[in-house]
Amino acid sequence: MTSNDFIYARKSIRKFKDTPVPTEDLKEMIKAATYAPSGKNFQNWHFVVVSDRNKIDAMANAVLAKNELLASYSKDEESANKFRKFAKYSTVFKNAPHVILIFAGPYPTSGLQFLKDKGASMDEIHTLLKPSPGVQNVAAAMENLLLAAANMGYGGCWMTGPNYASKEICEVIGFEKEGYYLACMTPMGVPESFDVNQPPRKAVDDVTTFI
Numbered sequence: 515m516t517s518n519d520f521i522y523a524r525k526s527i528r529k530f531k532d533t534p535v536p537t538e539d540l541k542e543m544i545k546a547a548t549y550a551p552s553g554k555n556f557q558n559w560h561f562v563v564v565s566d567r568n569k570i571d572a573m574a575n576a577v578l579a580k581n582e583l584l585a586s587y588s589k590d591e592e593s594a595n596k597f598r599k600f601a602k603y604s605t606v607f608k609n610a611p612h613v614i615l616i617f618a619g620p621y622p623t624s625g626l627q628f629l630k631d632k633g634a635s636m637d638e639i640h641t642l643l644k645p646s647p648g649v650q651n652v653a654a655a656m657e658n659l660l661l662a663a664a665n666m667g668y669g670g671c672w673m674t675g676p677n678y679a680s681k682e683i684c685e686v687i688g689f690e691k692e693g694y695y696l697a698c699m700t701p702m703g704v705p706e707s708f709d710v711n712q713p714p715r716k717a718v719d720d721v722t723t724f725i
Contacts, residue, residue: 520665525710527669528606530703534565535612539666540702544614546662550654553647558619559655562689565612572686573676574608577601580679604675610701614670615683616656618697621648652697663702670700 544561552558564570581601588594607613624647629639660670676683680696 520661524661524664525669525708525712526671527703527705527710528609528671528701529706530610530669530701531706532611533704535668535703539668540612540614542666543659543662543668543702547616547655547659550651550658552651552654553621556619556621556648556651558621558648559652560617560619560691560694562615562617562687563612564615564687567611569687570608570610570613573613573683574605576682576686577605577676577679580682584678600675604673606671607673607676607699607701610670610703612702613699614659614702615687615689615699616652616659616697617689617691617694618649618652619691620693621651623647649697656698656700660700667704668702669705669708670702672698672700674698 540563544563547559547561548557564573578601581598581604585594585597588597623643626639626642629642656672660672663670674697676699677696683696684690
């Protein structure tokens, strides 16, 4: 046993009991999320908690409809059908009593304006923007949220798959905040079972370079 067991205990949960999560517990998870580090302390995140069953179902239907629409554009039927099959993974949130969506707001990337003033090439600008520091802030918040949830006996699953239907999802929930866009979401609830297999992790020595 180590002091990091709360990290190793987190699992991606995709099946939930019907039991709703108390509002105070949801707020506590989000509070933990807001304690994530963020560049320049911008805290460029906004959390939307959807608990209305009709809206959750409508969100899932919107993803399915967009999935089919995008698949219909393909000239490769095999690729289109493969994309269609993944729709079920992009809608697992429909099984949860709550869905927490995290929106990312504006974030000023250091040095960007100077590159523009210089007349930098698109490659130079892309290289600077590639790390997406504003999105990293939101990612850190999501990780905190999921760790807190697991520590409190709840479960979630970090999702970006439904993002191709972000416009439709926002229309379903009726949410709009200037400059913000849907970055990720997680279903949230009491796991149907905590006995969920975790995929193996790469060895630390394989992913680490000491200099």
